[in-house]
Amino acid sequence: MTPPSRSPRISVLLPYKFEASFTYEAETALPPGTLVRVPLASRMVVGVVWDEKADESIKAKPVAEVLDFAPLPQSLMRFIDWVAAYTLAKRGDVLALGLKEALLVAPPKRAKHFPFGGANPDLPSPVLSPAQATASTALRADVAAEKFSVTLLDGVTGSGKTEVYLEAVAQALRQGKQALVLLPEIALSIQFLERFAARFGARPAAWHSELTTAQRRETFRAVAEGRADVVVGARSSLFLPFPNLGLIVVDEEHESAFKQEDGVMYHARDMAVVRAKFSSCPAVLVSATPSLETVENAASGRYKKLDLPARHGGASMPTMRAVDLRADPPERGKFLSPVLITAMRETLGRGEQAMLFLNRRGYAPLTLCRTCGHRISCPHCAAWLVEHRSLSRLSCHHCGHTVQKPAKCPSCEAENSFVPIGPGVERIAEEVAELFPDTAALVMASDIITGPAQAQDAASRIERREVGIIIGTQMVAKGWHFPHLTLVGIVDADLGLAGGDLRAGEHTVQMLHQVAGRAGRAEAPGTVLLQSFAPEHPVIAALLSGNLPEFLLQESTLRRPGNWPPFGRLAALIISAADERLADQIARDLSRHAPHGSGIQTLGPAPAPISLLRGKFRRRLLLKTTRDIAVQPLLREWLAKVEVPRNVRVDIDIDPVSFM
Ligand SMILES: [Zn+2]
Ligand SMILES: [Zn+2]
Numbered sequence: 168m169t170p171p172s173r174s175p176r177i178s179v180l181l182p183y184k185f186e187a188s189f190t191y192e193a194e195t196a197l198p199p200g201t202l203v204r205v206p207l208a209s210r211m212v213v214g215v216v217w218d219e220k221a222d223e224s225i226k227a228k229p230v231a232e233v234l235d236f237a238p239l240p241q242s243l244m245r246f247i248d249w250v251a252a253y254t255l256a257k258r259g260d261v262l263a264l265g266l267k268e269a270l271l272v273a274p275p276k277r278a279k280h281f282p283f284g285g286a287n288p289d290l291p292s293p294v295l296s297p298a299q300a301t302a303s304t305a306l307r308a309d310v311a312a313e314k315f316s317v318t319l320l321d322g323v324t325g326s327g328k329t330e331v332y333l334e335a336v337a338q339a340l341r342q343g344k345q346a347l348v349l350l351p352e353i354a355l356s357i358q359f360l361e362r363f364a365a366r367f368g369a370r371p372a373a374w375h376s377e378l379t380t381a382q383r384r385e386t387f388r389a390v391a392e393g394r395a396d397v398v399v400g401a402r403s404s405l406f407l408p409f410p411n412l413g414l415i416v417v418d419e420e421h422e423s424a425f426k427q428e429d430g431v432m433y434h435a436r437d438m439a440v441v442r443a444k445f446s447s448c449p450a451v452l453v454s455a456t457p458s459l460e461t462v463e464n465a466a467s468g469r470y471k472k473l474d475l476p477a478r479h480g481g482a483s484m485p486t487m488r489a490v491d492l493r494a495d496p497p498e499r500g501k502f503l504s505p506v507l508i509t510a511m512r513e514t515l516g517r518g519e520q521a522m523l524f525l526n527r528r529g530y531a532p533l534t535l536c537r538t539c540g541h542r543i544s545c546p547h548c549a550a551w552l553v554e555h556r557s558l559s560r561l562s563c564h565h566c567g568h569t570v571q572k573p574a575k576c577p578s579c580e581a582e583n584s585f586v587p588i589g590p591g592v593e594r595i596a597e598e599v600a601e602l603f604p605d606t607a608a609l610v611m612a613s614d615i616i617t618g619p620a621q622a623q624d625a626a627s628r629i630e631r632r633e634v635g636i637i638i639g640t641q642m643v644a645k646g647w648h649f650p651h652l653t654l655v656g657i658v659d660a661d662l663g664l665a666g667g668d669l670r671a672g673e674h675t676v677q678m679l680h681q682v683a684g685r686a687g688r689a690e691a692p693g694t695v696l697l698q699s700f701a702p703e704h705p706v707i708a709a710l711l712s713g714n715l716p717e718f719l720l721q722e723s724t725l726r727r728p729g730n731w732p733p734f735g736r737l738a739a740l741i742i743s744a745a746d747e748r749l750a751d752q753i754a755r756d757l758s759r760h761a762p763h764g765s766g767i768q769t770l771g772p773a774p775a776p777i778s779l780l781r782g783k784f785r786r787r788l789l790l791k792t793t794r795d796i797a798v799q800p801l802l803r804e805w806l807a808k809v810e811v812p813r814n815v816r817v818d819i820d821i822d823p824v825s826f827m
Contacts, residue, residue, distance in 0.1 A: 253441075428820075657695065
């Protein structure tokens with residue numbers, strides 16, 4: 168007697184909060200990576216056949232449909248497993264980073280609206296400087312080798328790094344491979360897409376949060392089928408199903424925007440290196456102000472390094488000068504010093520443009536009652552409400568809570584008693600309007616310029632010189648090329664240093680150096696004025712001297728002895744709960760069971776700098792180890808020892824960038 172034939176069992180990973188795959192019954196064995204629709208509880212969901220052994224003994228529901236779709240490549244499946252193991256996120260959540268929007272709404276359809284591919288690597292040959300040509304040759308050789316490697320392309324602002332790595336992209340195309348360029352910000356991609364189109368005669372596929380679901384679905388499919396030859400995308404583009412990846416470029420690799428801070432907390436720069444490894448292709452990390460992590464990897468020989476030491480096309484680096492606000496203070500209640508105002512006047516007089524940088528949105532960061540000293544704060548967060556005068560509103564920059572500005576003080580009922588404390592970009596714009604009533608000014612901040620179309624419009628207005636003065640937040644720091652901009656004023660160079668976290672100095676140097684790099688990118692030389700109450704601070708000194716390697720050397724001598732990153736490993740535990748005592752109790756329980764041993768240290772618990780966020784009280788613990796100790800097994804063991812009730816959340820942040 169023959170036993171009744173049984174349908175094969177398969178494992179399916181679902182893009183939801185599950186670590187394990189689910190077992191289903193298939194009519195025939197399906198290859199790993201196949202996309203299927205399967206029942207989950209009472210609904211149908213899309214999942215991926217995972218290459219792990221299914222349990223043949225259990226009763227399983229049948230697969231409802233095998234989707235007409237190229238299987239996810241093995242390299243992506245291994246990458247998803249790796250990222251989940253490294254970040255301690257659920258594998259389903261990691262799968263969802265690429266899969267959710269594109270596929271969950273409906274099964275993918277054939278592309279209809281968006282052309283993909285068609286980039287011509289040999290359209291125009293750009294004229295490269297000798298340094299650019301040397302770097303480009305080295306990168307093209309790496310791409311041609313079709314092997315894993317990591318290279319830091321370190322070039323001063325305006326040195327033509329983009330032209331160099333686009334030649335590496337061209338090489339990938341010549342080899343019939345796909346290329347991925349990761350960018351930190353959508354705003355940057357507008358100028359970038361045009362530049363790309365000029366070089367290759369076709370636009371790359373874009374992947375960012377502003378795409379419609381239909382665009383996502385079509386892009387996902389075009390990538391999977393290899394029709395999208397180049398993708399320019401935000402961090403989650405790392406999780407697209409490239410079958411034939413030949414190069415990953417991470418532009419502005421130092422940017423903290425590459426770190427995702429919610430859901431799956433991962434650093435896209437670091438994960439790009441891992442993705443390149445699984446795809447056996449080179450990764451190129453690009454920056455004028457590389458992170459200490461990357462610089463150390465280059466110094467130790469783990470990464471290769473290419474330098475572009477001079478500006479392209481004969482432009483010189485801007486002159487940097489400090490304005491000591493103790494000696495040259497602004498008028499009372501104002502924020503621009505006489506030296507800066509004079510320099511702006513001279514610049515505008517020559518028909519050139521000036522930019523003022525202040526990394527703070529809104530009108531004023533704090534609103535205070537003059538009568539009783541009451542400060543208007545967010546009811547859900549340990550934070551002040553920020554005034555946005557153009558909207559006559561106060562809003563919380565952490566949770567979005569927004570109120571009309573009250574007529575009376577809620578504490579003492581005094582009328583017209585509120586005063587704004589400190590400046591945001593709107594307040595600087597007001598001061599500029601008083602000083603330069605005949606000059607058009609433009610504010611660039613993420614709450615005013617909210618999408619690519621608006622950013623493009625702003626950039627065109629600046630290029631056409633319809634605007635004399637640009638006032639911006641960190642949005643202006645990245646990638647922009649404005650040939651008539653010759654003066655940059657940093658309104659408050661000390662601002663980023665107050666936070667005091669591990670990388671406050673490094674991030675301030677990077678951001679201000681990037682902003683300074685906007686000045687004098689064409690023939691006319693640029694000047695940068697840094698307003699500071701402490702020009703002698705090492706960060707300001709490093710900016711003035713322009714000697715960033717020296718600054719990073721100082722940073723490493725500070726971090727090395729205590730095993731702070733990149734010389735050691737760090738993981739943060741963030742405990743949050745609506746009940747403050749419960750948050751404290753779990754934080755103490757965790758602290759009691761903290762791992763210990765040689766090379767292992769735990770710090771905390773301590774209230775988070777934002778100790779109340781969206782109505783949840785927050786406590787933090789830090790686990791710090793030497794480089795030779797992996798934190799993941801320690802964390803798994805640690806968390807298994809403490810029972811965490813359902814109304815308390817413990818988030819794990821491996822390699823934290825933010826300490827808020
Ligand atoms: Zn009051
Ligand atoms: Zn809030």
